[in-house]
Amino acid sequence: MLTLRSYVAGAWAEGTGTLQTLVNPATEEPIARAGTGGIDMGKALEHARSKGGPALRALTFAERGALLKAMSDVIQAHRDEILDLAVRNGGNTRGDAKFDVDGATFTLSSYAQIGQALGDARFVVDGEGIQLGRTPRFHGQHIAVPRRGVAVHINAFNFPAWGFAEKAAVAILAGVPVVSKPATSSAMVAHRITELLVEKGVLPEGALSLLVGSAGDVLEHLGPQDVVAFTGSGDTGVKIRSMANVIRHSVRINVEADSLNAAILGPDAAPGSDTYDFFLKDVLRDMTQKAGQKCTAIRRVLAPMSTAAQVRDDLVERLRAITVGNPAQEGVRMGPVATADQLQDVREGIGQLAKDGRLAFGGATEVQAVGAPAGKGFFVSPTLVEVDAGAAAPTVHSREVFGPVATVVPYSGQPDDAAEIVSRGGGGLVSSVYSEDTAFTADVVLGLAPFHGRVFLGSAKIAEASPGPGTVLPLLVHGGPGRAGGGEELGGLRGLAFYMQRVALEGSRPVIDRVTGNKAT
């Protein structure tokens, strides 16, 4: 069986001791194993800091952007091979796999363009110069320079390509070397991408390392110039935030965790209208794409009381048409969830949600999966739960069931009411509103805004152009307050801030202009 290696300190290293087995989630067939036993994590980080950091900082933004473009090109050139791995190791349908892999290349090439636009600079000039005294001579200017540390990226199992690429793109463009740790269960994609990047010599030595297996004690070696970006469960986020060295050294942390994203149907969007159909399509996509394993997926479907039963029925009808099974099989629309643990967690979550209301479709019981060996595979049915209007639905607003599961929540049709119900989720990545009533939309949007990193305004007018609320775009921020982890990634240039130190320069204008590369005036 294939043993996946880690790439640390400029070399491939096989873990010693007990290895974890990776399986095909549709068949439970073991396909690889991996572990980080025996790897010196402190040395791995120091190599990145001392080799990768200086190499990246020596490059201009345009040159770093060119690296990202080259990364994107390598992935694109091996797209089919990577898609196959995602189907085998991730339980992805081919469509799911494309969503992941094309998200990776798109994000890399978007940041490549940002790099090109930043040109010959090596740091960011932040905002306008500021006159500090009575004369222009006494001057202030903010700049943002690369941190001197390493960026440890801990990625979730659901997007082995995109998660890897979107974090790496921003760090590398900022000039900070990356140590990336994919979730072990679905690590084959990130592992293969790294193999390709190393083989082709795309990046300077030390700019990218990969840990396949447990993170071990890697975070205990972090210091004041290092950063951690983590995507995964809120519980793991809490553990990282609680670490003594992380707290003591003010290690920067970005957490992207649980989120009970909501989609609100406006009272104007009557069943059968274009807006209504757009809404149904987005909900259905989010419930079934990647078997609902997207941090941005719609979990709570708010429909006006008068329409809620119709929404339920229309969703049930469409969910009934979804073929669940081995994604390697023709005609399968939804694959399994990623691991046995996830399956158990989703089933448990469905059980809890159902106590809040009624199962309208699906449930926690075993599902007939097409093309999978009998009794094998981590399959679960798409599941819709319906609750009564009002506050007495605690699980709906407190537990993210990370699978093909959503809840229909009736509301009054008033914008304030919708925003209040959504806010019970305690902070989310993205919520959406589907309406052609601009006044209603504006009210809902401003009600949702304090609780979200992104708000999606679903109008039929953008239906064709829109990838839906579940798609993270490189030019818009991604993250959210509270339960969602309190983090922020991407957003074009905004994303660089996490990897850089903003510093105010205060002094004589001609000298500051010399530092920032402006002509003296």
Next chain:
Amino acid sequence: MLTLRSYVAGAWAEGTGTLQTLVNPATEEPIARAGTGGIDMGKALEHARSKGGPALRALTFAERGALLKAMSDVIQAHRDEILDLAVRNGGNTRGDAKFDVDGATFTLSSYAQIGQALGDARFVVDGEGIQLGRTPRFHGQHIAVPRRGVAVHINAFNFPAWGFAEKAAVAILAGVPVVSKPATSSAMVAHRITELLVEKGVLPEGALSLLVGSAGDVLEHLGPQDVVAFTGSGDTGVKIRSMANVIRHSVRINVEADSLNAAILGPDAAPGSDTYDFFLKDVLRDMTQKAGQKCTAIRRVLAPMSTAAQVRDDLVERLRAITVGNPAQEGVRMGPVATADQLQDVREGIGQLAKDGRLAFGGATEVQAVGAPAGKGFFVSPTLVEVDAGAAAPTVHSREVFGPVATVVPYSGQPDDAAEIVSRGGGGLVSSVYSEDTAFTADVVLGLAPFHGRVFLGSAKIAEASPGPGTVLPLLVHGGPGRAGGGEELGGLRGLAFYMQRVALEGSRPVIDRVTGNKAT
């Protein structure tokens, strides 16, 4: 004896149980007492959230700015009374007190102007709109809206007026209500300012609360929309960051903690030159102003090996001329430190520093203080320690002695060497370089930048306009990585981000324009 009360839930409340006694640090005479026993902290926060938040959010930025101007005016109108309190309760000379109180009014009026410039808006439109699809219709726009929670401000003892005002100004302009907790030992200034603001009815109900005494369990009541801004010791910062609810709810925290700020003398700045004199003046001011109790004060004085002995001698000569004593007394140039604990801590720190090198002036022993009762008052001599060049000076780079204490550290005269030595401090608020050699300055600045929130470029050309590196300016960011707490405050508009949620709006352009108040195009 005067009992200071807290202002919570729209009313003045006297603490029950054991009260802490506030003294005059020059005479140790008790002058007031205070405590928060019996105060319901959860209710205090909820009042701020439910009354103050909506009231502030209903105002435009210009209207919030007008509140800040009114706050500034009230303080200005009672300046003399407040200065007297600062001298009595803070051990401040009148000059020290002015520095604090005028810093408060200047920061408030600066943010009042920012509010005026933001005009009729109630939230910030962040950056340009972004075309997301092939046509301009599919559009993105970031906005930043006030968080729905409360801002708890925990301030340090050294700047009871400025610390209070700079944090309150930014939060209130952002639209977030404030619960401010001054350090108890020097709370009379913030207490009196709040009394005046309440008396004059300057702010809407719930917009400002004050806790005089222990913070009690106030931080345990914080949730996902709340923020804490803390200035004080790194150890307390660690405690706040470690709290379970703070971690679990992603409560935003800004910490401004210890900092071993450095001043680097360039090899070109020969003794007797204007640059050299400017440098000496800044070091001397930072050592003695507020008895060295400024988070931004110069702690490490880097001088080229060839000049270090001269720098030491010139500083010693000037320090000898500083009259230490009761600041109420005419002719006293430096008062006591703030408390008995601080005195002990400073003495202990001097003892440790001295082991790294040699005492050039002062020391930990008792000092003859003018105008203070014999054996009374928390006085310490200005103290200069000299170390050998090189790495073997661990305390110099690891312990901030929060008093009138600095160390002379010789270095090679090379910019890289200077930056490397300074970086051993593990992250600081501000460091400075004094030189007319632009190439040298540029190299040092870029070497220092990743480790600082601000870098001060000391040229003789700005000597007259400059308040020196020790003064925090409202339009420049204040904070620093690593040991300095990893935070960032002020910086004009930048400071608002901490109190707001940035959210990406994604959808149809005319609808987004309606939300953001732009004309549809």
